[in-house]
Amino acid sequence: MHAVERGYPKGRIRREDILTAAVAVYGEAGYHGSSLREVAKRAGITHAGLLYYFPTKEALLAAVLERRDAEDAVREQLNAPPGREVLRHWIALAEYNVAHPGIVELYTRLAAEAVAPDHPAHDYFVRHYRIARRSAYESFRVLGDRGELRPGVDPRVAALNYMALSDGLQVQWLTSPDEVDLVGALRQYLDSVLVEPL
Amino acid sequence: MHAVERGYPKGRIRREDILTAAVAVYGEAGYHGSSLREVAKRAGITHAGLLYYFPTKEALLAAVLERRDAEDAVREQLNAPPGREVLRHWIALAEYNVAHPGIVELYTRLAAEAVAPDHPAHDYFVRHYRIARRSAYESFRVLGDRGELRPGVDPRVAALNYMALSDGLQVQWLTSPDEVDLVGALRQYLDSVLVEPL
C-alpha cells in the first residue's frame, strides 16, 4: 500500500525519482504524448514497476502536480505581504525560470493540453489560474490604494494580464530563446502599469 | 498524383473536408494526440482513404498550416497601413476569435507542442511568431514616431508583449471562459501603452 510505502526511505526516494523523471518527460512530450515506459526507463525501472508506485497514468500526473504545489507552498511562505516586494519577487521567479527551461516546458505544455475539460489536469489548472490571479490582484489592489498605479489601470485586469503575459512570453521564449527577452518584457509591462518604475 | 487531383473539383472538395476535420481534431487533441482514423471518420472516409490525399500524418499537418496562412494572407490584404487602425483590427480579430474557440484551441495546442525543436510544426511557429512580432512592431514604431506612445514604451517590446498577452489570455480563456474577459484585457493593455485611448 502506498500509505505504508511512503513511510519507508527507499520507497520515498524511488517515488521522488519517478516524479523527477515524469516532470522531464511531460515537459518534452506533454502528458498524452508521454509513455509510462519512457518515464520508467529514466527512473531506472520497468513500466510495470512504476505502476507499483503509481497505479495509473493519471495517478502519476496527479502526483507530479501535487509535488509542484507543495514546493510552491513552501516558497509562498517566504513571500512578502502584498505590494511592490511581490512584484520584485515575480521578476526573480522569471529569472529562475529562464535558468530552468524544463519546468517552464512542463507547465506550458500541460496548460495547453488541459484546456480540454476532460483532461485529467483540467480542474488543477482552473484552480491554479484562479489562485494566481487572486494573489496578483491583491498586490495590484494594494498598490492602487496607495496611488502607485497609473490612472485607468484596473488592478483586476492588471493581475490577469501579468499572468497571461508571463505564459505567452514563455511560449515564444521556448520556441525561439534567442529572440525573446522574457525578463525584460515583464519588467517593461510592470513599469507601464506603475507610476514609479520598479 | 496530388498536383492533378488538386485540379478536379471533387478532389479539391474532399481535401477541404479533410482539412476542416483536421483543424477540429487538432484543436481538441493536439497533433500528437490525434489519429488519422479520427480525422478520416469526421471527413466521412477511412484512414487509408485519407492517406490517398495526404501521404503522411505530417503532410496533413503541413497542409492545415498552409491553408491557415493562405487565409491570413487574404485578410492581410484588407489591412490598413501601420498605425491606430491596425490596433483596432487586432481587437476585431480578438472578437472574432472569441466567437470561434475551435481555431483558438488549434493554435494554442499546436504552439505549445511545437516548442520542441523536433516537432514538425516547430519551424512554422518560429516563422509565424517572427512575422507577427515584426508586423506589430511596425505599427507601434509608427505610433511612437507620431508621439502617440507613452514615454518609456519600447515599440519592440510592446509588439512582443501584445502577441504574448494575446496567447496567454487565450489559454486562460479556453480553460475558464466565464472568468476571463479576453477582449477587455487586450483593450486595457493597448490603452496602457497609448497616450490617447483607442
Place this chain on the structure above:
DNA sequence: CCTACCGATCGGTAGG
C-alpha cells in the same frame, strides 16, 4: 478511394 494487413507501441494486469 476501400479492405486487409503489418510491426510497433500503448496502459494495464496476473502472478510471483
Place this chain on the structure above:
DNA sequence: CCTACCGATCGGTAGG
C-alpha cells in the same frame, strides 16, 4: 519490484 502477457490503437503499405 520483474517477466510475461492482454486487447486496443497507432501510422503506414499492398493491391486493387
